[in-house]
Amino acid sequence: EIPVATVSRLALYLRELQQLQRGATVHVRSQSLAERLGLKDSQVRRDLSCLGPVGQRGVGYPIADLIIAIERVLGTDRAWNVILVGAGNLGRALSGYKGFDQQGFRLVAVFDSDPNKIGSKVEEFPVQDLDTLEFFVANTQIDLAILAVPASAARSVASRLEAAGIAGILNFAPIAVQSSGSTTVQDVDLAIELQRLAFSVVRNQRP
Amino acid sequence: EIPVATVSRLALYLRELQQLQRGATVHVRSQSLAERLGLKDSQVRRDLSCLGPVGQRGVGYPIADLIIAIERVLGTDRAWNVILVGAGNLGRALSGYKGFDQQGFRLVAVFDSDPNKIGSKVEEFPVQDLDTLEFFVANTQIDLAILAVPASAARSVASRLEAAGIAGILNFAPIAVQSSGSTTVQDVDLAIELQRLAFSVVRNQRP
Ligand SMILES: NC(=O)c1ccc[n+]([C@@H]2O[C@H](COP(=O)([O-])OP(=O)(O)OC[C@H]3O[C@@H](n4cnc5c(N)ncnc54)[C@H](O)[C@@H]3O)[C@@H](O)[C@H]2O)c1
Ligand SMILES: NC(=O)c1ccc[n+]([C@@H]2O[C@H](COP(=O)([O-])OP(=O)(O)OC[C@H]3O[C@@H](n4cnc5c(N)ncnc54)[C@H](O)[C@@H]3O)[C@@H](O)[C@H]2O)c1
Structure with a gap:
């Protein structure tokens, strides 16, 4: 059960990730998302952890996988x-x-x-x-x-x-x-x- | 220090109180505000308590005093x-x-x-x-x-x-x-x- 405040932040991460993807970026660190949105890194990590394992193999999160995972949670993976x-x-x-x-x-x-x-x-x-x-x-x-x-x-x-x-x-x-x-x-x-x-x-x- | 979520609710109460005042209502119970906004009565009471003593003498809160108190907290008692x-x-x-x-x-x-x-x-x-x-x-x-x-x-x-x-x-x-x-x-x-x-x-x- 994801709290509403987390949902709003996931929607913000999605917007930033889509922008990074348009700029051909493939990976992103939670710290970089946090800086772009004026949030704490620990908050971003905690939020992204509710998406299930999306991998953070030292190079950061794979942006395409994060986008898919957030859209599934928000319900916008459909029209x-x-x-x-x-x-x-x-x-x-x-x-x-x-x-x-x-x-x-x-x-x-x-x-x-x-x-x-x-x-x-x-x-x-x-x-x-x-x-x-x-x-x-x-x-x-x-x-x-x-x-x-x-x-x-x-x-x-x-x-x-x-x-x-x-x-x-x-x-x-x-x-x-x-x-x-x-x-x-x-x-x-x-x-x-x-x-x-x-x-x-x-x-x-x-x- | 009033949390942001409380501020949003105070702004909602203000809107309802202004509507009640336009309808010439003088007092309102916290329960009635709660029902109009789909909130719990205990939440409304807790929020209004941060305005300081605004009186609840058995007939409910005086609407005009609540409006003044909320506008002062929000900073909209000025143009x-x-x-x-x-x-x-x-x-x-x-x-x-x-x-x-x-x-x-x-x-x-x-x-x-x-x-x-x-x-x-x-x-x-x-x-x-x-x-x-x-x-x-x-x-x-x-x-x-x-x-x-x-x-x-x-x-x-x-x-x-x-x-x-x-x-x-x-x-x-x-x-x-x-x-x-x-x-x-x-x-x-x-x-x-x-x-x-x-x-x-x-x-x-x-x-
Ligand atoms: N239209 C909507 O209902 C809506 C809803 C939500 C968000 N938005 C957002 O609001 C913003 C405006 O949307 P819109 O639909 O009115 O777009 P629009 O293109 O109709 O209007 C944008 C206006 O900004 C002006 N402008 C562009 N660069 C400027 C600058 N450097 N300095 C001053 N003015 C500048 C343009 O000349 C234009 O008049 C956009 O960022 C949009 O994403 C719009
Ligand atoms: N204009 C804004 O920027 C703005 C900003 C925030 C909120 N709002 C709110 O959004 C709403 C619309 O604002 P607006 O500025 O577009 O007002 P408006 O008067 O320009 O438009 C309202 C439209 O609703 C239609 N309408 C009225 N009763 C209707 C009904 N029963 N069924 C279907 N359509 C009906 C009217 O014919 C009109 O076209 C208002 O409640 C307003 O308070 C507007």
Whole structure:
């Protein structure tokens, strides 16, 4: 049973390892990963040990093997089909983000409830009517949904997604949307990220 | 010394308390906060105890006092002036987000290095040339910067911001930008958020 904090760090190691692999590096020492991420070497070693034996034969860890092992733990060794609900400011930006695809998350459709947006295009996606959601999900394998709707609509849209059988929701609305039944919900609040930064700035400035 | 995980939860409580206050609620029990956020009551009580005595006289915590106490701990009982660097897809979405202002983070200027963007408008902000950054920061009290530039530019822009005296950077580029000197950097990687969600979905589906 891997703790969530370890999962976040494994995802960070994966990103660094992919970058090293693009640079044709074959091995990496835990110390070098630790330095690139501002972590302690002992933390990196402990985290990587939960991947099982990946070998450290004096030249460091084999990067390709680490990538495979981390992707297996994170579940990104397979493709995930994702839909986006909410084609507003944030939704439009997210729909064009190549970083999701690079980690195995393929955006396949965009939905909205605004008649002025339905039928328009966001990137290469036609904006579909939310009312066709159930029909679309029944006929296509959809794993996850990104929620970029106003806070006032987030819970009701989330329960529609759950009823349609979506396994996971990434919620950007600044309201707690609880996981229930068979749907896992994860909230991301960008204002809270700024609050955490403000706290760290104040703490680091104290004499 | 409050741990970072507690800080994130305090920010969540603050969001719920502000919502309750908008609904004219005056007191709240820790149990009710716990239920709204899917946390344990004992966790909420322990977190709120680090705010010092805020009273729990049988009717629950006084919401207005809790809000003041949490804002003081987070450092958001004052205004923070923020600049945005990168007026692309994500930058444009972030520049219009009202949620930052509601928590005391006021966007005051937008910068970019692309001649095609400089001089255009993003929301009510003129896109300024990054080359004028040092002059602007020298003449205006700027506390934080949001970094929405490509990964290839993130570290060099961050060191310019540090040299200009910015205290904190919220980095959205999918690359580790290390804090150094007097600048605190916090990375947000939205692809990593999806990876964490994928991990939770797989874990919750296991028999
Ligand atoms: N803009 C940002 O940078 C940003 C940052 C952080 C969080 N957020 C949050 O993300 C969400 C979206 O923000 P935005 O700036 O894109 O807002 P927006 O108003 O530009 O877009 C919201 C979209 O959701 C659609 N919508 C509303 N109700 C719906 C429903 N019931 N079903 C389907 N679609 C519906 C609207 O038609 C609109 O297209 C908000 O909750 C906001 O607080 C935005
Ligand atoms: N679009 C998204 O939803 C999203 C989501 C998560 C993370 N990100 C990350 O956020 C960053 C911005 O993404 P985007 O989609 O807005 O990209 P984009 O290409 O649309 O915008 C990037 C902007 O940065 C500017 N820029 C480039 N180099 C610069 C420099 N040295 N100084 C100042 N400005 C510079 C460009 O001119 C452009 O306007 C990227 O690192 C991306 O990986 C984007």
